[in-house]
Amino acid sequence: MNRVYNFSAGPAVLPEEVLQEAASEMMDYQGSGMSVMEMSHRSKVYDKIIKEAEADLRELMQIPDNYRVLFLQGGASLQFAMIPMNLMKNRVADYIVTGQWAKKAAQEAAMYGKVNVVASSADKTFSYIPDCSDLPISEDADYVYICENNTIYGTKFKTLPNTKGKTLVADVSSCFLSEPVDVSKYGVIYGGVQKNIGPAGMVIVIIREDLITEDVLPGTPTMMRYKIHDDAASLYNTPPCYNIYICGKVFKWLKKQGGLEAMKKINEKKAAILYDYLDSSKLFRGTVEPASRSLMNVPFVTGNEELDAKFVKEAAAAGFVNLKGHRTVGGMRASIYNAMPIEGVSALVEFMKAFEKENL
Ligand SMILES: *Cc1c(COP(=O)(O)O)cnc(C)c1O
Helix, strand or coil: CCCCEECCCCCCCCCHHHHHHHHHCCCCCCCCCCCHHHCCCCCHHHHHHHHHHHHHHHHHHCCCCCEEEEEEECCCCCHHHHHHHHHCCCCEEEEEECCHHHHHHHHHHCCCCEEEEEEECHHHCCCCCCCCCCCCCCCCCCCEEEECEECCCCEECCCCCCCCCCCEEEECCCCCCCCCCCHHHCCEEEEECCCCCCCCCEEEEEEEHHHCCCCCCCCCCHHHCHHHHHHCCCCCCCCCHHHHHHHHHHHHHHHHHCHHHHHHHHHHHHHHHHHHHHHHCCCCEECCCHHHECCCEEEEECCCHHHHHHHHHHHHHCCEECCECCCCCCCEEEECCCCCCHHHHHHHHHHHHHHHHHHC
């Protein structure tokens, strides 16, 4: 077996312990005589898996009792439509556009109502988070929307926007469970799990219970109503069973690491190793304003496209894979999610130093 250091933005690295455990349970899950992939989602065995996953997530994030946890399909992108369909009672929402994912969400919402872009960082290729302390929040806005960590551009909100009392909705796909959050500040927190938690195709939605109503936009499909999924405890139809099982294992792994406070410390340490080097390097530089830097996604460039390509190629040959930047921005990006060990980041920096010496 030859595992690489995988810096993919998503689907992304998972904890080796989790993969090994899943492998050992593949043919016979805990004496059931079958794989989790083969069992009924209504069976007793599976009921324990999904209930434990929710309980562990609640414990990790200290989710208050008046919030529901939904395990749904369609990835993060389906939420771009589900959110307006379920929450746009006045057909007005305010969006803060700090990158491509927020932009896509705003475009989707505009199919259902009036979308006001109340702040944006498009003027500087999304390399910073705008000041959101006093925005022109719309009087009749149903919610204010952010993408909390911008996977492509490598920025993160360090303080949440002042929504002036409006419901905050946040896409946390690429910072999910990377540090503690105060769930009570949000109306909806959601994220596709393939960045920091599990296999692609699933989204976790944490939603305050008063936002779950039957009053949705006309024509909202049954499968896109939060109420349907909440009433059925995420078992309205067959859920993404195996994904939920893997996510549950990752929750247990996170608890074993010491929970989200501990993860935050580790993630800060890992990110500092890379950013400190980028700040001192004469060849590489980070592309994000320091105050807005993400702990999870670190974009960087040499300033020379040919050299960037050479770096990506030589890094891959040395076992550091998926370092090519997003196709829309170029350069490099190292995604250093929870499951990336600190040794992986240190080894990458050593490799970058050697590359700098040879190519400067
Ligand atoms: C990857 C990503 C998405 C899209 O996720 P899908 O599961 O592919 O729909 C949305 N938002 C953010 C912040 C992402 O990083």
